[in-house]
Amino acid sequence: MAIVYGFEELRKLQITELRTEARLFRHVKTGAELISLVNDDENKVFGIAFRTPPRDSTGIAHILEHSVLCGSRKYPVKEPFVELLKGSLKTFLNAFTYPDKTCYPVASQNVRDFYNLIDVYLDAVFYPRLTPWVLKQEGWHLDIEKPEDPLAFKGVVYNEMKGAYSSPDSVLAEYSQQSLFTDNTYGLDSGGDPRIIPDLTFDRFKTFHEKLYHPSNARIYFYGDDDPEERLRFVNEYLKDFERIDDIDSEVRLQPHFPNPKHITRPFAAEEGGKKGMFTINWLLTETTNPEMTLALHILEYILLGMPGSPLRKALIDSGLGEDIAGVGLEADLRQMYFSTGLKGIDVKDAPRIESLIFQTLSRLSVEGVDPGTIEAAVNTIEFRLRENNSGSLPRGLLLMLRALRTWLYGGDPFVLLAFEAPLEELKARVNAGEGLFESLIDRFFLNNTHYTTLLLKPDPELGEREAAAERARLKKIREGFSAEQLQSVIDETHELRRMQERPDPPESLAKIPSLTRDDLARENKTIPSELTEQNDTRMLCHDLFTNGILYLDLGFDLHLLPQKYLPYIPLFGRGLIEMGTEAEDYATFTQRISRKTGGIRPDFFTSSLQREARARLQADEAVSHADGGTEATAWMFLRGKSMVAQADDLLNIFRDMFLTVRLDNRERFRQMVLEEKARQEQKLVPSGHQIVNLRLRSHFSEADWAAEQMHGLSYLMFVRRLARDVEEDWNGVLNVLEEIRQTLVNRRGMFLNATLDGADRSQFEPLLKGFLGDLPSAPVSGVKWTPDAPPPFEGMTIPAQVNYVGKGANLFQSGYRFHGSTMVITRYLRNTWLWERVRVQGGAYGSFCMFDRFSGTLTFVSYRDPNLLKTIENFDRAADFLRSADLNEDELAKAVIGTIGDIDTHMLPDTKGYVSMLRHLTGDSDEIRQRMREEVLATTAEDFKAFADELDAVRERGLVKVLGAQGAIEESITHLGEWMQIFKVL
DSSP states (O other): OOOETEEEEEEEEEEGGGEEHHHHHHHHTTEEEEEEEEEEEESSEEEEEEEESSSSSHHHHHEEEEEHTSOBOOOSSOOHHHHHHHHEEEEEEEEEOSSSEEEEEEESSSSHHHHHHHHHHHHHHBBOOOHHHHHHHOEEEEEEETTSSOOOOEEEHHHHHEEEEEEEHHHHHHHHHHHHOOOSGGOOSOOOOOTTGGGGGHHHEEEEEEEHSSSGGGEEOOOOOOOHHHHHHHHHHHHTTTOOOSOOOOOOOOOOOOOOOOOEEEEOOOOSSSSSSEEEEEEEEEOOOHHHHHHHHHHHIIIIISSTTTTTHHHHHTTTOOOOOEEEEEEOSSEEEEEEEEEEEOOOHHHHHHHHHHHHHHHHHHHHHHHOOHHHHHHHHHOOOOOOOOTSSOOOHHHHHHHHHHHHHHOOOTTTEEEEEEEEHHHHHHTTTEEEOOHHHHHHIISSSSOOEEEEEEEETTTHHHHHHHHHHHHHHHHHHHHHHHHHHHHHHHHHHHHHSSSSSOOHHTTTTTOGGGGGGGGSSOOOOOOOEEEEEEEEEEEEEETTTTTEEEEEEEGGGGGGGGGGGGGHHHHHHSSSOOOOOHHHHHHHHHHHSSSSSEEEOOOOOOOOHHHHHHHHHSOOOOOHHOOOOOOOEEEEEEEEEEGHHHHHHHHHHHHBOOOOOOOHHHHHHHHHHHHHHHTTTTTTHHHHHHHHHTTTTOHHHHHHHHHHHHHHHHHHHHHHHHHEEEEEEEEHHHHHHHHHHHHEEEEEEEEOOOOOHHHHHHHHHHHHHTTTTTOOOOOOOOOHHHSSSSSSEEEHHHHHHHEEESGGGGGGOOTTTTHHHHHHHHHHHHHHHIIIITTTTTTEEEEEOOTTTEEEEEEESSSSSSSHHHHHHTTHHHHHHOOOHHHHHHHHHHHHHHTTTTTHHHHHHHHHHHHHHTTTOOOOHHHHHHHHTTTHHHHHHHHHHHHHHHHHHEEEEEEOOOHHHHHHHHHHHOOEEEEEEEE
């Protein structure tokens, strides 16, 4: 067998459904395995993964994932990862810790940039500079500035996991998994339990890397249109210096089967009273090695839970025992799959009733059989997803890598889940033969499976304080055990860590990071084909793009036709059109039809200030109606549908029935949706707290962000809580609002359509569209002027969490600033330098952002999972001084420009291209304006940075402050924040 750059080929396969040539190689000297997928995708992906099952919950694998990216043999700087963030054209750059593996993927459309990223990552994982100081920064350390100060635990991962343990849904998912796996690595927290993280020593940390980050334990992956031989040559340059190790102990052992189910009750931090509990039933299933079984279980998950009318979901929601579905559903990224479902927002005494309901529903399905229409809908949906291969904002190659690892990591065939055509056809044949496949799976894995657990999470309003008290007691005991010299040593180490974090990298070391130059950048923006037409009084954009036979159709409704008091109803109205049924079909049958005949329909919402030049043009045009241009913002609800072009008639018929015959008068179904919305909005407060704070800030400065906050922010949460009462007490009033919204919006003169499909298919689609539009109402439209009522300017919003989300912002246009493309470079640079170093590295927050909206002029600083509050605001305020003193050499400036161009040129799949093109049209963001912005980005100078510091002074001096976080932390800071800050409890 021929050896090519140290590799022997083990398998070669044409995966026709992915239009990909797949090869599997083994490195002869080390045993490392490598997948090489060759196709015409310009968005190239590389990844290296190691099997890293932890033996405890110290978060050792997670902390190591952070730490290996903090300097290496070839790149001896503090954080090569950040240097890549600053100046790469990357389309993806990150790392993931799973319960049994750690993955390091990168992606880029530029070949030279792609291999630069690979080089830094390979050097990082094989030759990291692991020191006690890195563990202190990324993992945990004792922190104290002065002898009189309290001792504290700090560290990036330590604080990240404090945030995770503050999220009830994260806790529920973690405890559900742990309940099933009591005897193997999946019963531990690979991310790290904050109570256990401080037990991690440097010696164990270093040894973990030495044993597991070796080529003999590695899985290496390539995808895209780069040279397949160069892949082997490049990787061999790293692997050739290692020797094979045959006794690496990284096996993921199987969990033995429980002879009897287990019932577990645990507390979580939440206010007592009302429906606050959470409950799941969790079943251990089977291994991932059988592709047909894995595919069948994904279809079964969709059958049971995937649609609003799915039998198990419907039974749970109709019961009224909870507010929303709980559990992860099917978990298929581990060696042994499991299934978890239940309810959140329950009265804890109802847990036995929920358990009985779940088993009764499954028993009924087993005996009576699954409805054939439901099976058809599930099979169609899963098949559509596989064939579309739509990865959203992620590279397609990344999702395929993670799918391959589901078998490859455990010694199985890496291609078996990629080549889906054969198992799909076999499964469809079994379904068509009527053999009762899904009923038998229900019997085997749910009804006759003793390896299951029930988990009840009870709200405990005192848990947070008990945990905080336990941490204080632990720190007090540690401190009492110190001699004066030992305490001083910890103080000295705290100061030394600060000095190391603040010390700049030597220029000669930074110069070693491979990078592109400005000459490597395209001077012209990529454009998206777009044609504006009109059909039956309705404006429409068409995009001639290759979509592999799929039609993407977006139907837009202008929200400026509605009074502002109706805005908070819009998310529920959008769901209601899809999920409440029609005059001919109840909601279960109607949503089943959507899944049977299409690739799905979902609501989406868009608000934006208009591009300044476009706004001026519209306001100067007296012929333009108020709805088209008499406002500073555009606001839309979209229904985004997709189908095969051959099914376009089915898609349009569904839309027709939805708009003309929707049954909005189903009070019980609407009540269910309101409770689901309430639960989901409450659930996202901790994982998405930075977004809540950012939107709340922005709502003061632009009509568009105010409208968005009414529909998605804290104001929306308050609204749905009130609406839940209104549905019970004034249903007729609620129904009248919903009907008025429908009658106003369903009007073809006020709609906007967006179609993305192959040009050759357009002639087949347009006659169908014309007939569809002809059936819709047509009436003159008249826009409504809104008068935003902003919340209080300074707010402390309290939740039961151990972390904070801190924000400060102002509108720069109000100070006379006019947008220049250099602002994109500067705010990105701030995010990756000052904020990264001060708020994340030194402050211990998991993240921090500086965001500027070039349409509204609003600039905001926001932190994420932050242990600090006042210190973070101080760092926001010092950003202007940092820019004034920044000494940018040409290399640093070039990196900042390159990274910004990478953001502008981000890779988009066809549906996203069409949608983005439409949004640009609606905001007046023309190709000419965007090209000028690109030229300004490319021409950015160091003087632009210093000049922008003056603009940041406005944020420091006039900025509003919002904090979402722990009540104690906010109250302790109130004397510094000012008595004018209004504190109120959110949860």
